[in-house]
Amino acid sequence: MDEHRDVRASDKDRDAAAERLRLAVEEGCLDFREFDDRVGRAYGSVTRGELADLVADLPARRRPSPSPAPSGTPRWLKAVWAGWAVLLAVNVVVWAAVSVAEGCPMDFWPKGLLPPGLILAIVTAGTVRRRRDATAEGS
Template sequence: MHNRDVRASDRDRDAAAERLQLAVEEGCLNLGEFDERVGLAYRSVTQGELADLVADLPENRRRSPQSPSPAGLPRWLKLVWTGWAVVFAVNVAVWVAVSVAQACPADFWPKGMLPPALILAVVTAGAIRRRRDASGEGP
């Protein structure tokens, strides 16, 4: 970025967000830092503000086409799915325990966790599609 005072475009903000996502996948940022920085990236007005968000990260490395993740998912997305699955499993276990203890089974209240899973599934599909498009693979 040559001039720090030049206004940033949407493409500049998206590039900074992608670099931050790559930093999470590399283990350079945790999810809290990623969340904070991505929010700042999309609120940035100048290229200098974007440069400051990635200045402490290692050189921009591209994803290696030889070593894609097994499911094609970014590490952060795998972590979010894992967290959701653990919470869902605990909720189902509690529901089972409550239902067994009562004469009449309780309503399946863990179903309230399914809408967030649907949203997460849409985000996952978008991430897979973005990775496929970036790598030049076809459907």
């Protein structure tokens, strides 16, 4: 901006200055009253030089540190696994109780819950792998 101080400012230039002022508030460099004053002057600025003066005393813009991509098993998937495990456990207990009450072991009908468990295992493996790869790319 400094090289063309006398050039008329565009709306994009004004928006960029207002955004820099907003970031200065987040960084603690400006209070709200000063921000309000400067942003009003930014949108009323005619030249790029006027905009440059509004942000000249602010430190260089800090780049936010990238947040690490989540790794491991997501919470929702852990909840689904917990639900499946409870359902399987209840079915096994009921099967065992019925088998004991009948005096002979019945067909193990909780085995019907094994295919959904296999699908859940495949989904978990894919999700964990995708999240691990995203973390590796971010490093």
